[in-house]
Amino acid sequence: MGDPIIQVTDLCKSYGANTVLRSVNLEVRRQEVVVVIGPSGSGKSTLLRCLNLLEVPEQGDIRIEGRSLLDKGVRITEIRAEVGMVFQRFNLFPHMSVLDNITLSPVRVRKLPKEQAAVKAFELLRKVGLEDKANAAPDSLSGGQAQRVAIARALAMEPKIMLFDEPTSALDPEMVGEVLAVMKELAAEGMTMVVVTHEMGFAREVGDRVLFMERGSIVEEGTPQDVFDCPREERTRLFLSKVL
Amino acid sequence: MDFRFDIVWGYAPLLLKGTGLTVGISFVSIWLGAILGLGIGFGKMSRKSWISWPVSAYVNFFRGTPLIVQALIVHYIVIPPILGTTNAIVAGIVTLSLNSAAYTAEIYRAGIQSIDRGQREAAYSLGMTPGQAMRFVILPQAVKRMIPAFGNEFIVLVKDSAMLAYIAVPELMYWSNAMKGQYLKVVEAYTTAALVYFILTYSLSKLLQFVERRL
Ligand SMILES: Nc1ncnc2c1ncn2[C@@H]1O[C@H](COP(=O)(O)OP(=O)(O)OP(=O)(O)O)[C@@H](O)[C@H]1O
Ligand SMILES: [Mg+2]
Numbered sequence: 001m002g003d004p005i006i007q008v009t010d011l012c013k014s015y016g017a018n019t020v021l022r023s024v025n026l027e028v029r030r031q032e033v034v035v036v037i038g039p040s041g042s043g044k045s046t047l048l049r050c051l052n053l054l055e056v057p058e059q060g061d062i063r064i065e066g067r068s069l070l071d072k073g074v075r076i077t078e079i080r081a082e083v084g085m086v087f088q089r090f091n092l093f094p095h096m097s098v099l100d101n102i103t104l105s106p107v108r109v110r111k112l113p114k115e116q117a118a119v120k121a122f123e124l125l126r127k128v129g130l131e132d133k134a135n136a137a138p139d140s141l142s143g144g145q146a147q148r149v150a151i152a153r154a155l156a157m158e159p160k161i162m163l164f165d166e167p168t169s170a171l172d173p174e175m176v177g178e179v180l181a182v183m184k185e186l187a188a189e190g191m192t193m194v195v196v197t198h199e200m201g202f203a204r205e206v207g208d209r210v211l212f213m214e215r216g217s218i219v220e221e222g223t224p225q226d227v228f229d230c231p232r233e234e235r236t237r238l239f240l241s242k243v244l
Numbered sequence: 245m246d247f248r249f250d251i252v253w254g255y256a257p258l259l260l261k262g263t264g265l266t267v268g269i270s271f272v273s274i275w276l277g278a279i280l281g282l283g284i285g286f287g288k289m290s291r292k293s294w295i296s297w298p299v300s301a302y303v304n305f306f307r308g309t310p311l312i313v314q315a316l317i318v319h320y321i322v323i324p325p326i327l328g329t330t331n332a333i334v335a336g337i338v339t340l341s342l343n344s345a346a347y348t349a350e351i352y353r354a355g356i357q358s359i360d361r362g363q364r365e366a367a368y369s370l371g372m373t374p375g376q377a378m379r380f381v382i383l384p385q386a387v388k389r390m391i392p393a394f395g396n397e398f399i400v401l402v403k404d405s406a407m408l409a410y411i412a413v414p415e416l417m418y419w420s421n422a423m424k425g426q427y428l429k430v431v432e433a434y435t436t437a438a439l440v441y442f443i444l445t446y447s448l449s450k451l452l453q454f455v456e457r458r459l
Contacts, residue, residue, distance in 0.1 A: 081371030091366035095384050104380060104421055151367075157370055177348035 002030030005161060005192055006051065011032065011060035013046055013216075020046045021057065022216040028161075031190045035203040035224070038213035039239055044196040047213070048163050051194065052083045064161070078239070081109055084154030087165040090146040092138035092153070097126070099134040102153045110157065124152040128182050144175030148182055153187075164195040200244055204228060212236045246384045251432050262419035263440055265333070270402045271442075273337050278342025278394070282347050284354030297347075303328060306346035312407050315339040321413040334416075336408040344401050345375035351393045355386035359364070388459050397443045408440065416440055 006028040013021040017157075020043045028034050034045045037109060042217055049055040050062060053076050062069045069079055093101050102124060103117035125131045128148035138146060147167055164183065168176040180202050187206045189195055196204060203210055203224050210227040212220040212235075220233045228244075231237045252259075286301035306314065315323065319335035359382050365379035409417035417437060426432035 009301050052369055054368060077368075077371050080369055083369070085366075085369035087362060087366065087369075089362055091360075091362040093363065093381055094368070094387075096386070105367075105372060108376055108380060109371040153370070 001089075005027065005030045005065055007061075007063040007066075008047075008051075008053070008196070009061045009063075011047070011050060011057050011062065013043075013050060013055060018219050020216050021050070023060070024114075024218055025219065028194060030191060030192055031105060032208045033187045033193045033195065033206050034211060035207035036189050036194065036196045036211045036213060037127070037198070037200075037203065038211075038219075042213040043216040044166050044213055047197055048085075048165050051161075054078050054085075067129070077109070081105075082160050083150045084114045084157060084159035084162040086092055086147070086150050086154055086162065086164045086167045088169050088193045090099055090138075090143070090150045090170070091140075092150055094138050096133065096138075098136050098141070098149050099137065100132070103148060105153075106156050112154055118240065119151070121156060124155050125205060127185075129178070143171045144178045147171065147175075147179045150170060151179075151182055151186075161192045161194070162198065164193065166196050166198070170198065176209075198243060200228065213241065214239070248429055248432050250380075251427050251429055252424065252436050255419065258419045258422070259416065259436065259440070262442075264412060265413070265415040266402070266405055267419075267432035267444065269333065269336055269408070269413070270398075270405050271441070273340035273344060273405070274398050274401055276337070277397075278348050280341060280345035282352055284349035285356070288349055288353050289356070291341030303346045303349060306343050308355070308363050311343055311404055312410060315341055315407060315411050316375070318342075319358040332408070332411050332413040335411055336405070336413040340401055340405060342396045343404070344397060346399075347397050348394065351397065354393070355390035356382055358389055359385050365437065386454075391459070393451060395449055395456075398452070400447055402445050402448060403441060406437075 002077050004027045006026065008024055008026040011021050011024040011078060012019070024047060026047075036242060046055055050057050051220065057070075064079060067074065069076065093104070093149070096104065098220065099118060099121055102121040104116065106112040107114055107118065107119040125134055128151060130145060130148055130152070131143060133141065133149070141149065151167075166184070168179050171179065174204070183193070183195070183202070184206050186227065195202075204207065207224045210224050211218050211219060211231070212227060212231075214235055220227060220231060220236045227236065227238075228240065231240060265437045284299055284302065287295050288303065290296045290299070315335065318339045319330060319332060323338065324330055363381050363385065364377050367381040372380070405415060407416040408415055409421055412418065420433045420437035424430055
């Protein structure tokens with residue numbers, strides 16, 4: 001496993017009086033798969049969304065490949081182009097085809113020629129098993145298919161890091177597997193991933209490290225074996241007893 | 245009751261010219277109002293108060309005063325210092341455009357804010373700038389939802405343009421008034437005007453329905 005690619009120090013975020021992140025510290029190494037678990041409202045999404053500045057923290061620092069996201073001179077769009085994100089609700093663009101969903105940003109942001117972007121998009125669609133859906137409308141896809149397209153769309157920007165915010169929570173149970181399979185393949189290829197999920201099987205199998213968050217803090221972290229089989233914290237034990 | 249078709253027939257060339265002007269003024273004002281409204285709409289959504297405050301004042305003024313008063317102010321007070329003379333057609337277009345912008349601004353704002361915020365976040369997460377997200381992701385979806393409201397606004401504008409007869413813009417209503425004045429035939433003058441306005445607005449609504457179905 002490589003050098004630190006994400007370094008979060010003393011990260012704080014609140015919405016009005018509601019403190020959501022309390023001095024979070026986190027380091028993610030290149031090619032590492034970090035799984036974040038924790039009860040609803042513990043700040044998992046907020047932490048993830050700070051990593052590509054969809055939320056702006058009021059204190060602390062986030063560095064990606066050593067560059068602070070909060071420096072004045074930093075072009076945030078450049079950072080975001082390097083950090084892919086997959087959302088619980090897919091967020092495909094409903095007014096364009098699957099293919100256009102995938103090529104939009106490579107063409108508009110990376111200034112890739114259309115044909116080249118399309119070739120790349122077909123490659124990615126093949127990878128997620130949906131090459132026959134290139135011209136389909138997002139609305140015509142099942143949840144599992146939509147999420148796989150969303151993953152392909154993020155990958156089209158050739159990100160160095162992929163963030164997943166409960167990518168299977170909105171799916172019917174029979175579709176969870178197909179999405180997790182794509183994520184497993186991605187992890188095996190060495191993608192650096194931060195994954196918020198309730199899929200403990202996935203966490204155990206693919207995760208290099210598990211973080212347990214509660215009330216805006218990382219309460220416990222370690223290998224999946226450590227955290228799942230012999231949690232040190234009572235709060236972790238309590239949470240796991242409810243979800244496992 | 246005998247309807248004097250011959251009077252209407254005799255006035256037909258002038259009514260036709262007036263109708264042409266009504267269509268022309270409406271068409272230009274719809275475009276200008278829609279473009280200006282986009283700017284005003286973004287201004288309304290701005291978090292900077294030095295932008296949003298004057299914009300709100302603008303919207304409140306145009307929504308809170310009668311169109312005829314606005315037309316008189318533009319015609320007699322605003323246009324002369326700019327052009328050096330009064331010009332009813334220019335004043336008419338300016339009034340309708342400014343007035344329409346106050347309403348279309350609200351249509352844009354409501355349309356844009358109706359788009360799920362996940363769409364913007366997905367666009368941002370893919371490296372798009374706010375401008376790119378707006379242009380490629382938000383607006384194309386929002387515009388589709390705005391079409392019915394725009395249709396209403398355009399129809400209102402066509403009907404409101406009749407008011408411009410009172411600053412002597414020689415449009416449809418102006419010539420209908422002239423016809424009534426010359427022959428003292430109220431029924432012929434105003435039913436003809438009503439029929440023509442109805443044909444205009446009905447065609448417009450059909451056109452917009454067609455556009456909406458195509459999108
Ligand atoms: N935009 C926002 N405005 C105000 N409060 C917010 C906002 N986003 C999140 N919060 C609050 O911040 C807290 C943490 O939310 P967050 O979404 O990070 O939790 P989470 O761990 O992802 O929960 P879940 O498992 O339900 O997704 C919650 O109390 C939530 O109500
Ligand atoms: Mg969440």
